Amino acid sequence: MPQINTVELRNLRIEDYNELKSSMVEAYSEMAGSYWKEHHIQKLLAIFPEGQLVILVDGKVVGSALSLIVTSKQVLANHSYTDITGNYTFSTHNPSGDVLYGIDVFIHPDYRGLRLGRRLYDSRKELCEQLNLSAIVFAGRIPNYTEHAATMTPKAYIEKVRLKDLYDPVLSFQLSNDFHVIRVMKNYLVGDAASQDYAVLLEWNNIYYDESPKLINVRKSVIRLGLVQWQMRPLANLDALFEQSEFFIDVVSGYGSDFALFPELFIAPLMADFNHLSESDAIREIAQYCDPIRKRFQEFAISYNINIITGSMPYLENGMLYNVGFLCKRDGSSEMYTKIHITPNEVQYWGMKGGSQIKTFDTDCGKIGIMICYDIEFPELSRLLADEGMEILFVPFLTDTQNGYTRVKHCAQARAIENECYVAIAGCVGNLPKVNNMDIQYAQSAVFTPSDFAFPSNGIKGEATPNTEMTLIVDVDLDLLKKLHEHGSVRILKDRRHDLYKISKLKPK
Numbered sequence: 001m002p003q004i005n006t007v008e009l010r011n012l013r014i015e016d017y018n019e020l021k022s023s024m025v026e027a028y029s030e031m032a033g034s035y036w037k038e039h040h041i042q043k044l045l046a047i048f049p050e051g052q053l054v055i056l057v058d059g060k061v062v063g064s065a066l067s068l069i070v071t072s073k074q075v076l077a078n079h080s081y082t083d084i085t086g087n088y089t090f091s092t093h094n095p096s097g098d099v100l101y102g103i104d105v106f107i108h109p110d111y112r113g114l115r116l117g118r119r120l121y122d123s124r125k126e127l128c129e130q131l132n133l134s135a136i137v138f139a140g141r142i143p144n145y146t147e148h149a150a151t152m153t154p155k156a157y158i159e160k161v162r163l164k165d166l167y168d169p170v171l172s173f174q175l176s177n178d179f180h181v182i183r184v185m186k187n188y189l190v191g192d193a194a195s196q197d198y199a200v201l202l203e204w205n206n207i208y209y210d211e212s213p214k215l216i217n218v219r220k221s222v223i224r225l226g227l228v229q230w231q232m233r234p235l236a237n238l239d240a241l242f243e244q245s246e247f248f249i250d251v252v253s254g255y256g257s258d259f260a261l262f263p264e265l266f267i268a269p270l271m272a273d274f275n276h277l278s279e280s281d282a283i284r285e286i287a288q289y290c291d292p293i294r295k296r297f298q299e300f301a302i303s304y305n306i307n308i309i310t311g312s313m314p315y316l317e318n319g320m321l322y323n324v325g326f327l328c329k330r331d332g333s334s335e336m337y338t339k340i341h342i343t344p345n346e347v348q349y350w351g352m353k354g355g356s357q358i359k360t361f362d363t364d365c366g367k368i369g370i371m372i373c374y375d376i377e378f379p380e381l382s383r384l385l386a387d388e389g390m391e392i393l394f395v396p397f398l399t400d401t402q403n404g405y406t407r408v409k410h411c412a413q414a415r416a417i418e419n420e421c422y423v424a425i426a427g428c429v430g431n432l433p434k435v436n437n438m439d440i441q442y443a444q445s446a447v448f449t450p451s452d453f454a455f456p457s458n459g460i461k462g463e464a465t466p467n468t469e470m471t472l473i474v475d476v477d478l479d480l481l482k483k484l485h486e487h488g489s490v491r492i493l494k495d496r497r498h499d500l501y502k503i504s505k506l507k508p509k
Helices: 014-027 036-047 072-076 115-129 152-161 171-175 238-254 266-275 279-303 344-350 375-376 380-388 404-417 477-485
Strands: 007-011 052-059 062-069 101-109 135-139 180-186 198-205 222-233 260-261 307-309 311-316 322-326 332-339 361-363 366-370 392-397 422-431 445-446 462-465 470-475
Touching: 007 115, 014 036, 014 101, 014 180, 052 115, 062 115, 062 260, 062 311, 115 135, 152 171, 152 180, 152 198, 171 198, 222 238, 222 445, 222 477, 238 260, 238 266, 238 279, 238 470, 260 392, 260 404, 260 422, 266 279, 279 307, 279 311, 279 322, 279 344, 322 366, 332 375, 366 380, 375 392, 375 404, 380 404, 392 404, 422 470, 445 470, 462 470, 470 477
Parallel strands: 101 135, 222 260, 222 422, 260 307, 366 392, 392 422
Antiparallel strands: 007 052, 052 062, 062 101, 135 198, 180 198, 222 470, 307 322, 311 322, 322 332, 361 366, 422 445, 445 462
């Protein structure tokens, strides 16, 4: 698989045509000449630009989803691909229709397996909801049917695929994306030998139909957070860490989470191989895993379409040891954050240094802050982030005693109230008997809110079970923060006395 730095989903532009054609030729290599001509794309962009989507990897078009709007009557009538596209003139497009009809979707073969097709389908669903259309409909090929045509009917084949007794690369994917079969269609796409000229008319229903439409790509108000309460356990190697991490990412992504948050130093089990060394030497040994972890988590962020906050891990730079983590965004990019305040224990046993950069991060779900454990106990730091517009503060932590956890918990709750933001904390549980200075951990991951009528009365949106490996899935509404800032019972950020005091960043020396 090629090295990937960035992934972008956006509307198709005419200047994308050459790359679109090139990827389409590769995607339909078994059907020679199956690609859209430039005048077709020009017409689609003229009549329905918001319905034409592309996926770009490192600036290159590697996939697309093309659509029209039609009426339910057109869909229910027996039709062919030529009929529904108006003999490729797209005269069937009806802005007053109620169905989004997919006329094409493909991913370049070199980029399959990254769930990029799922992103296109998710965007189609979002578009359907935003345009207040009742459903998405299209006719899907069944390319593996030719292998079974001599022994079963299309109806029997479809049923076996539905029950997962057989696999079809197109139909299996559609069914896994919540589409259901309407009927089998004969002679839908003439020349599709692999499908024996059959197609399956599929539908996805918009349960929000009749709600007010929105424009595509409007930033969401309700953000779903997936917190990982990580069990410390012996790990044979780095691959074992990746396997366990991917399991949790798969879980929280499966629930539609926008963020996955891992705890501080969750990679500590890897120190077991270096337990014969001093604590400071052992932790420096696992700093070698920092870059491979960043790269793999970037791949996970792309594959599972989720923003990942990688907790923290040791990082060596110019001989200095830091406690850092990475925000791996689902567009393929990543940014590093560093623990600013170092505990006496980290200094004494590991010789760690504090970072010097205080910053917020822009994401597709708003502006966030990330602070590691001890940092949450210093109110000035989060106030600086709040002044930059932070809406959600993520805190990966690692505490060995209930006293340490109590400090993190109550300080996090205070930060949520005083900065009128959400604060999510995630920690490790369990023990590591074969790792020095990493004996036992205490944690209860949680999401805290401001304290006002729109929020829970105790300021806790959700809490995990203490000292139990699990995930915590919590929705937070950013619009409630906007209302709080202007109309709350108290308005802490607005009511500060800037005439008497202020907090400001100092330039790093």
